[in-house]
Amino acid sequence: MTRAGRVISLESIIVDLRVDVPELPRIGGDVIASGSRVQVGGGFNVVAAAARQGVPTVYAGRIGSGPYGRLVAEALTGEGVTVGGPTDPDEDSGYCVAFHVPGSDPTYVTVPGAEGRLRPEDLAGLGPGAGDVLCVSGYDLMYEVSGPTITGWLGDHGAGPRVVLDPGPLVLDIPTPAMGAAVGVLDVLTLSAREALLVAGAEPSGGELHHSVRRRLGLRDATVLVIRAGDEGCTATGGELRGLVPVPADVVDAVDVTGAGDTHTGVLAARLAEGSDFGRALTAANEAAALSVTVRGPATAPARSDMRNAAID
Structure with missing residues (x-):
């Protein structure tokens, strides 16, 4: 099978900016951290996971021009991800x-930066x-500038490529008009179990x-809902x-769950882009997410060659 998109x-x-602490301080208090780490994250975890599947991957967001933006650009280059968005000359990337x-x-x-100021002209040449799969985050739908840009752009282009939305932990804070616009073109909604319970309002x-x-x-009815x-x-x-489809995961010794959901989303998108059906794509996404939590760090998606489900369908 040839890749579709x-x-x-x-x-x-x-x-x-990861900070390891024994406990969260009370308001006005302080604690001594046992360690810290600076790494590129957020949507990087998704594109890194997709690119490591050997699928052509494009980052279409804005990148800052300060030290954080340079870290972002270097990380994308290191993963072989094509940069399709502009560099903001006036602002750094957020953290x-x-x-x-x-x-x-x-x-x-989360402290937003240049990535929260995506404008329509930034996406004009995309x-x-x-056959493409578009990945959208709930964080971006909340931004005053990026939110309307993305929902407007999806309204114009969402009928062609598949659209995948991962709302994230702030799912209930996404403005109703933005969520409604996204739902109208959505092909896949992927939520953690915690986020799904927040939406359901019960247990x-x-x-x-x-x-x-x-x-x-x-x-x-045409939208696939995935609950991780x-x-x-x-x-x-x-x-x-057809009906409720359960997809089991491998049993592993987890050491760090950071970014596991992003790994799942990135691998799911990659497999869908190359034409896998949902069952096979979800099985691969589960395997990748399980492998990712056995390694410390946010962008720990496995290379395709390290997966059992490596073959192209």
């Missing part, structure tokens, strides 16, 4: 401070094809959780799928 990501790329407490999920504070499980999320967000559940794999409904 590219992965084109509009998910903004920022720099992750995210991630506080890691042993035994708990990370806590984040020209997505019918249903399995098919009931899917039904509640689909109803509350007004998803079309960590070591339990993921479940999916809608589109070409």
